[in-house]
Amino acid sequence: MLYDETKNNIEKCSRCALCVQNCPIYEIKKDENNTSRGLICKLSGYFEGRLSDKEIKHGLKICLNCSKCRTNCPSGVDTSYVFAFKNAQLSPSKISQRLLLAFKLLPIKFLYFFNFFKKRPSKIKSNIVYFKGCVARAQHKITFLDKICSTPEFLCCGLPYLTSGDLKNYNKVKERNINLIKSASKVVFDCASCKSAILDYPELNEKDKDKLIFFSELTDKKYKLKNNSKYKTITFHKPCHMTKSDFREIEKFLNNIEGIKYIPLEDCEKCCGFGGSYFMFHPVISSLIAFKKANDIKKTNADLILTACPSCTMGLRFGELISRQFKKTLELRDFIETELETL
Ligand code: SF4
Ligand code: SF4
DSSP: OHHHHHHHHHHHHOOOOOOHTTTTHHHHHHOGGHHHHHHHHHHHHHTTSSOOOHHTTTTTTTTOOOOOOHHHHOOOOHHHHHHHHHHHHHHHHHHHHHHHHHHHHHHHHHHHHTTTSSSSOOOOOOEEEEEOOHHHHTTTTOHHHHHHHHHOOOOOOOOHHHHHHHHHHHHHHHHHHHHHHHOEEEEEEHHHHHHHHHHHOTOOOHHTTTTTTEEEOOOOEEEEOOOOOOOEEEEEETTTTTOHHHHHHHHHHHHHHBBBBEETTTTSSOOSOOOTTHHHHHHHHHHHHHHHHHHHHHTTTTTEEESHHHHHHHHHHHHHTTTTOEEEEHHHHHHHHHEEEEE
């Protein structure tokens, strides 16, 4: 199936280069070998028997998995198949896949270990499920969503397996998540990347996709800033994987908070450069992108930066640190919990 889907998507490509223009890596490296069009051209040669495994292996080594190429493609090329094919078919061995995965998950394991003795949330029975991402889980963070939804023990969207080429475990995780979605009335997310990874499951039908909501859709309450909050202005970084409709909802929500001004961030879709574990593998590229992002944020003059993905939160904090701006960055969920109250 992966072979056929990859071939179909490669055939759809008109080589127009819009993906190249929007690729954050190309912006830094100016090398088409590290763009999706570059990989598509190579894979096309591979399918026609002109290029070998070895020649393909070195294409797109430093991709951020930001999906900008997919969202900006006018021909509807789903580059996730192209990347998955490269990762799964052409990675050197199962041992390397496992090692890569273990390395990627190392920060999560550390977080889990250091927060092991923190209090766990009490169990709520509800058919509204909170898909608590791996970072919030590893931090043993109790959020307001734990108090109104049921939170299953361990959930993974599968993205780390997919990007390491471990399709066997990816398919296992996917199957479990699909069953979970089928048995729930709604599945609530606070991380845009987890939601996007699950929306990408080709086996998920439209009815089940409609059950996946971002947590801001769960409430129609009106909020105001707490009297003791020190913030006056906020801005929002849109995670690469956040859908346009979720972003519109969030902007509406932020504009309606009493007592604080929302300042839209120019080029809010530009990647923060962190890319989950990407920073560990490519610290220089990651830092250059993070630095640019921090400078864009500086132009807003906002006191507080919000986002909705733990990886972006780390990336934005890192960008602030290296550009010596020291602004506060919070996840939207935590901002609501600590700085707002209902009207
Ligand atoms: S934007 Fe789409 S059609 Fe254009 S080169 Fe990239 S993948 Fe191909
Ligand atoms: S996923 Fe992002 S970094 Fe990777 S090729 Fe596409 S646009 Fe470039």
